[in-house]
Structure formats: structure tokens, C-alpha cells
Amino acid sequence: MTSPGLDYDKASLARVYNFYLGGKDWSDVDKETAQAVIRSAPDVPEAARENFRFAGRAAAWAVAEYRVRQVLDIGVGIVSDVPLPSVETCVLAADPGATVLAFDNDEVVLAHARALRPGYGGVLRGDVTDLDGIFKHPDAVGLIDMAKPLVVILAAVLHFVPDAAAVMAGLRERLAPGSVVVLSHVTSTQTSERRVAGMTKAYDDKAISPIFFRSQEEIRALADGWDIVTPSDLVDVQRWSPDGTYAGPLYDTVRVLGMAAVLPGHQQERAHTPGGAR
Ligand SMILES: C[S@@+](CC[C@H](N)C(=O)[O-])C[C@H]1O[C@@H](n2cnc3c(N)ncnc32)[C@H](O)[C@@H]1O
Numbered sequence: 604m605t606s607p608g609l610d611y612d613k614a615s616l617a618r619v620y621n622f623y624l625g626g627k628d629w630s631d632v633d634k635e636t637a638q639a640v641i642r643s644a645p646d647v648p649e650a651a652r653e654n655f656r657f658a659g660r661a662a663a664w665a666v667a668e669y670r671v672r673q674v675l676d677i678g679v680g681i682v683s684d685v686p687l688p689s690v691e692t693c694v695l696a697a698d699p700g701a702t703v704l705a706f707d708n709d710e711v712v713l714a715h716a717r718a719l720r721p722g723y724g725g726v727l728r729g730d731v732t733d734l735d736g737i738f739k740h741p742d743a744v745g746l747i748d749m750a751k752p753l754v755v756i757l758a759a760v761l762h763f764v765p766d767a768a769a770v771m772a773g774l775r776e777r778l779a780p781g782s783v784v785v786l787s788h789v790t791s792t793q794t795s796e797r798r799v800a801g802m803t804k805a806y807d808d809k810a811i812s813p814i815f816f817r818s819q820e821e822i823r824a825l826a827d828g829w830d831i832v833t834p835s836d837l838v839d840v841q842r843w844s845p846d847g848t849y850a851g852p853l854y855d856t857v858r859v860l861g862m863a864a865v866l867p868g869h870q871q872e873r874a875h876t877p878g879g880a881r
Pocket residue numbers: 616617620654655658677678679680681682706707708709712729730731732757758759760763764
């Protein structure tokens with residue numbers, strides 16, 4: 604089976620992201636792609652760091668708030684050399700008894716995670732567009748109980764997927780009520796067409812996958828059938844917090860939106876109920 608990150612003629616999504624975050628795990632084509640993106644939108648590195656912080660903050664909150672101890676981080680990225688707390692670090696700080704499984708479709712990412720991120724209960728190959736391949740992965744079967752709620756992290760991954768709505772519908776069908784999805788996604792809303800076109804072209808020209816900017820309404824619609832947690836709602840990642848008190852600056856050149864959403868149909872025991880979920 605081929606792995607996207609093993610093609611060093613093309614920029615890998617994970618290595619480009621590592622460049623944004625200030626890491627060192629990238630090659631020339633990754634750097635050129637990242638620099639082309641940054642020329643169109645100079646705020647991308649800061650937005651990427653805020654996205655990373657959001658993922659850890661929201662994951663830890665979901666685990667503590669809903670007392671869910673099974674976490675799947677799908678599209679984990681290469682982040683071990685980034686001096687910020689990662690999803691698994693934040694989750695285990697919130698609940699040392701939680702199990703965090705990492706998935707990615709890029710073998711290079713998996714090799715990094717296996718070698719350098721000891722917080723995982725397992726690091727497994729999986730593609731978010733093949734949910735059965737993830738949930739029925741032979742090495743995951745004994746580690747997750749699909750009859751119970753899960754926290755699923757989809758940070759900065761669905762904007763590389765042509766049919767993101769199908770992924771969310773697939774999760775809705777497979778997950779137990781009370782499961783929580785933490786999701787972030789780049790948006791075209793309130794970003795100039797010129798900048799969006801420039802970033803899109805940089806990925807089209809050099810990367811293994813295109814990037815799909817979606818409008819705020821399209822990203823909100825990904826949560827159809829889910830309850831988006833309020834007051835945090837769907838907001839710029841640097842403004843997401845369970846009590847709505849984070850107030851990071853808005854960027855002029857790029858926006859990444861984040862939300863947490865709960866699959867309804869389950870009488871939830873919550874640690875706190877700040878604004879409830881809608
Ligand atoms: C921009 S990085 C995000 C890393 C991390 N989730 C974060 O937000 O800090 C995107 C990651 O998603 C992975 N990815 C992209 N498409 C994927 C797919 N279809 N299935 C699984 N992983 C995918 C890439 O290999 C990469 O590691």
C-alpha cells in the first residue's frame with residue numbers, strides 16, 4: 604500500500620504543517636509549498652499554532668466534561684518537535700486513565716508518532732474517508748468499545764477531504780450517542796478571494812492533496828444531526844473555549860474555525876453545564 608508522505612517529490616500535508624508550526628521535519632518541497640501559502644496569507648503559521656492549541660484544549664475539555672475516556676485523534680500530524688502541548692498530552696493531563704488512539708493515512712506521520720509520542724495507546728494507519736477501516740482496525744478492536752461514547756478529534760483534516768459531510772454522516776451512523784467530535788477547518792468566509800485562491804493554488808501545484816476552503820455555513824452544516832456545544836459554538840480556533848472567554852486576535856489573512864459537537868440521544872452526565880449544548 605502506498606503512503607502519501609513517502610512521495611518526496613510532492614509536499615506532504617503533515618510536513619507542510621510542521622513547517623508552519625516551526626518544526627524541523629520538512630523537506631525542500633514542503634518548505635516551498637508552505638512559503639507559497641504564507642506569501643498569500645502571512646498569518647498562517649500563527650493560525651496553525653492556534654489550531655494546535657485548540658485541538659488540545661478542546662480534547663481535554665471534552666474528556667473531562669463528558670467523562671469519555673476513549674479518544675481517537677484522526678490525522679495526528681508530525682508535531683513532536685513543536686513546543687506546544689499536543690492532544691494526547693492534554694487529554695492525559697485531564698484524565699490519566701483515558702486511552703488515546705492516533706490514526707493517519709501517512710506512514711511517515713505514523714513512524715514519527717510511534718517513535719516520539721509515547722502518550723498514545725496505539726498509532727494506527729487509517730483514512731478518515733474509510734471509517735470502517737478505522738473503527739474495525741484489528742489493532743483497535745480490543746482498545747475501543749463502540750457501544751460507548753468516543754471523543755473523535757478531526758483537527759485540520761477535513762479540509763483535505765472532498766466530501767467532508769460524508770465523513771460526519773458516517774460518524775453519526777457509527778458512534779454511540781454522547782460521542783463528541785472536535786473539529787477544525789479553514790474557511791473562505793471573510794478572507795479575500797485572492798488569498799484563498801493563492802493558498803489553494805500552492806497546494807494544487809505541489810502537495811499530495813488539494814485543500815478545500817469551505818464557507819462558515821458549510822462548516823456549520825457538517826454538524827447537521829449533532830449538537831454544537833455552546834457558548835463556544837463555531838468560532839475562530841483562538842476564540843474557542845468552553846465558557847466563551849478566550850479572545851485571541853482575529854487574523855486578516857486566514858481563518859480556521861473550530862467547534863465541539865455532541866451526538867444526541869443520550870442522557871449525558873456532564874461535569875459542568877456552563878451553557879449547555881444546542
Ligand atoms: C494539517 S495536519 C493536522 C495535524 C493535527 N491534527 C493538528 O491539527 O494539529 C493534517 C494531518 O491529516 C492527515 N490526513 C490528511 N488526509 C487524511 C485522511 N484522508 N485520512 C487520515 N489522515 C489524513 C495528514 O497526513 C496530516 O497528518
